[in-house]
Amino acid sequence: MRQIAMYGKGGIGKSTIASNLSMALKEMGLRVMQIGCDPKRDSSRALAGGRLIPTVLETFREELRIGKDKYAISLKDIVFEAPSGIYCVESGGPEPGIGCAGRGVLTALQILSDLKAFETYGIDVAIYDVLGDVVCGGFAMPIRHGYAQEIYLICSGGFMSIYAANNIAKAIQRLARRGDTGLSGIICNSNGDERLERKVLPVFAQSLGTKFIELIPRSPVIQACEVEGKTVVEYSPNAEEAKIFRELAQKVMENNSSAIPTPVEELSDLEAMYREHLPR
């Protein structure tokens, strides 16, 4: 089974890419499970027809309230099969401002593992859509505990998104020493300046010791699908964008490289690298 995780700056488009990638992998005949690792619980919205599904932690709390434990949870209560046949899970988490979201994500993943969700559904590919940024040790838990084995960084050509990706690479570098986890590549979710992105991101990927995988263009089609709570592959299967997601799925499945990244240590070096590719 392949276990793929999407990391990147908040709002960069991880859920959009994860959902479309899941859909494209499903089209390839694979059994796919997408796991949203974010208290916002909106990762699988586009797969579940625009609705928000109940979360693992919510269900777990209900069981605890009646004096039961996680083994009282039925997989049917936390794993939802989308109309497309993709299995969707949302970890859920605490209300903003209290509790520990990182610990929550790990608890949810542990429950899935203990209930043998992957084995039960015969999953070929699990896609973890991890929340925003590596802001504390808790958010790194999916990596630390070996759930996220192939990590893809999502970024655009915006400097701050590259900066965030570099920080995440630092966390991966620290955590990858423990086991099978590694950085598998960079996927660009374009902010519109494709010319710059096609120059700067391959260089950035090279400096991290990984590959530049694909550029997803900024497109009104993708935005329209998002509003409708659908994936492009499903809602507009003949669009150019759908073709790009299918290519991305192909590349991800063919990509067997997974490296311990070598992030850029100094901010000034990152700035210099970026500046080199800006139009004069």
Next chain:
Amino acid sequence: MAKRTEILSQILKGEKCFDPYLFCALHGAAMTVLGVENCAVLTHGPQGCAYLVDSAFAWQEADWIETETLCTKLCEDEIVHGGEELLARTILEAKELNIQALFVLTACGPEVVGDDIVAVCQDLQSRIPFKLIPIECAGYKGSQYDGIDIALDTILRKLSRNSRKKIPRSVCLIAPQANANPTWVGDLAWVKQTLSQMGIQVVATLTYKTALSDFDNISKAEASLLLSHDAGKKAADYLSSQLGVEQICQRMPLPIGMSNTERWVLELGKRFDVQGLAEKLVAEGERMVADTLRRKAWGVSGESLDLRLLYRMPVAIIADATIGIPLVRFIFEDLEMTPELICLRSSQPHAMETLETEVEALGLNPKIVYNTDVYEVRRSLDEIKPETVFGSNVERHAIEGLGIPLIFEVVNPMRQFRLVNRGYFGYGGILNLLELIENDFNDKWRSKERRYKARW
């Protein structure tokens, strides 16, 4: 900075481990609030942390049939989602208790995930018939001494009132519990007795069997008397700056040994204008010690207390600052031994200043280690190689293999079982210490190794 770098490099090389003597801040806070009568303690944390409260229980001579200790027993769900709801439920369940106040203490988990215990207590106060006093004392905030300071600060801010009227010749006693004498209540008893003999009233003790109403009156005290070199200074500073309670007997060692006791008692006499009484107490005390030694030093078994054997022996003092600092003069002047190593478990700036002044005044040049841990103690003992250690049962084991023949166990943890409180302060305290020294001196002949050889 160099020292920090050195320690870090040792850790990286795996050469150093930290083996602390002290419990965490939660323990110190519990140790403090359990000294307030007719109250209960609720630990907002996992159940293991409540064990720290239980271990503080006996330290304050609390009683299971009088004092309730509760715990929210946090589990994973409360760490993920926050435990405020469970805390509120537990407080509401406790409302039937016949108490005057409920102290709510936080462990590390709930503070890390952002539980706001102050807000929960504020929200519930109107529905609860007793006072709710939240104390944010997560273990990671420091040692048990920091916990004592946090608890005293919170309680004083919440309960004390500023009164312009002062009670003449009155004091409040601060932090008697921050003392590694395992029966520190004996020290407190001597202080109270001495004050009483000098006609000085104790308005409040922070804390030991303290009534909640004592906090209302605390600002009526003329002066505060800090009974620890390890904790309580912040409370004394607060009382002087906010409530006009003057700090007395500052920058001097606590009354252990002849000279320290004399100095401390005379200072009290001077402050309260009872010099004659103070001099009389000193004279009577010194006479009592001399008479007792003359009559009893030759024991019934024929074993004599022969301090000549200890004359000029190099000594290490491994203790808390409360006992350790006054021991320096006692050991040097009264026992005529030479302190060559002093390792203290804390590092309060005022205590460091007191120790360094003492060492200079006595013309000593020992190695001094503050905030020590067991590893550092063993390393220092190995480096200095004293012939005697004044310490605890921990050092009895730490000196194994270092060729140090003698250990006198004076501070917690110690092997000796005590039911009767034995103080080290004052003149009775001198006799208690001499008794310990004599018994441990004889005990050196009873080592495991010697017994084994004698038998086989």
